[in-house]
Amino acid sequence: MSRTLVFLCLGLWCLVGVETDYVKPAEAMEGDSVTLHTGVTQIHSDDLVLWTFGPNDTHIAKINRGHGEIVHDKADGRFRDRLQLDNQTGSLTITNTSTRHSGPYKVDIITGNKVSVKTFSVTVYASLSIPVITSYSPSNPSSSETPSSSRCVLLCSVMNVTHVTLSWYRETSLLSSISIPELNTTISLHLEVEYEDNNTYSCVLNNPISHQARHLNISDFCHATACVNYAHGFIEDVIRLVISVLVGVATVAVLIYDIRSRRV
Structure with missing residues (x-):
């Protein structure tokens, strides 16, 4: 009966006032909690709060104070035991997040003949590993090189990453970088230096909210x-x-x- 009421209310949108609000995107690291606020201070007994997820608006939670609180988990189990609803405001909290919780969320608050809609965009980033650095010497140095100007090649690598940028720095100066937008893949970035270089170098892996860095001295990796x-x-x-x-x-x-x- 309650499901019929939900669909009936949604089907009457064309007959009532609808207010749509787009909220600033939310970002989090894996394992963090994300709270999506409705902006309402008090849910009334005759209000209906409906939360959906994904491009298909999969129903994941609702509050109907007249019929109690019901939390669904129809999104292939990814929200099981991870959703919390605030009874007073209707705000939704996703706990112990993973990258599978990234995507669009929407809340419909139906109050009498008024429908308030808020949409959210959540991005959960995977935990970053510390970059791995290896070194090797060019096997065939050019004839113009002398022993004192021999060079060493540093290779910085990370595995299974998404939405990250890998960069080489000398002190605070950016030397080179490469970005991976979508694919879960392994990336490497090389840097050629002189053996007698006394500068400090760093290989940095970062996403929009976190970073990991490996600092090194040339003498530690490129031996004389x-x-x-x-x-x-x-x-x-x-x-x-x-x-x-x-x-x-x-x-x-x-x-x-x-x-x-x-x-x-």
């Missing part, structure tokens, strides 16, 4: 041994070249001596 190994290899190449030249000169000298000896 790589530079030494490169220098050692360079010296070995020079030694091989010198030996080859000396062997060639000695060979020519022996041939000349042999030819002169035969002539004598």
Whole structure:
């Protein structure tokens, strides 16, 4: 009977006054609680409060003081044991939120021949992990590089993220960044630095309401041994070249001596 009353009241919107209000979007991290306020100070005994969720206006909660308070969970179980209704104001609280609770919400407050409608947009962000940083040395440095200018590549990575931005900073200066709007994916961002760089670098993962950062010194990730190994290899190449030249000169000298000896 109460359901029939709800649909009957909604069907009579064209015959009564309707006031629609769009509320500022609400944002939260996973595990937080979000309260959607009706803006009403007191629900009267003959008022009907109807809460819906999603693009299909799935009925999730209602208050009809004349018939008691009923909380539904028809949205595939995602709201089970997570909804709380304020009996006096009709405000709705979602507790222990997850990303599945992101989306549009609407409350219809029917008072006599007046219908007040408020719409809400809720975004719940997943918890951010601390970025992981790895380093490696370029395998084939260019011929123009000297051992003192060898470079190290830092790679900052995060897994399974959505609605985030990954950035490299030197001190407080932004060097590069990449954003992931929708897809739940893994992203990486590289940075090339010199071994002898004494600046402090940070890899920062953030969304609109939270961030995680990994700070580092170049010496902690880019060890001088790589530079030494490169220098050692360079010296070995020079030694091989010198030996080859000396062997060639000695060979020519022996041939000349042999030819002169035969002539004598």
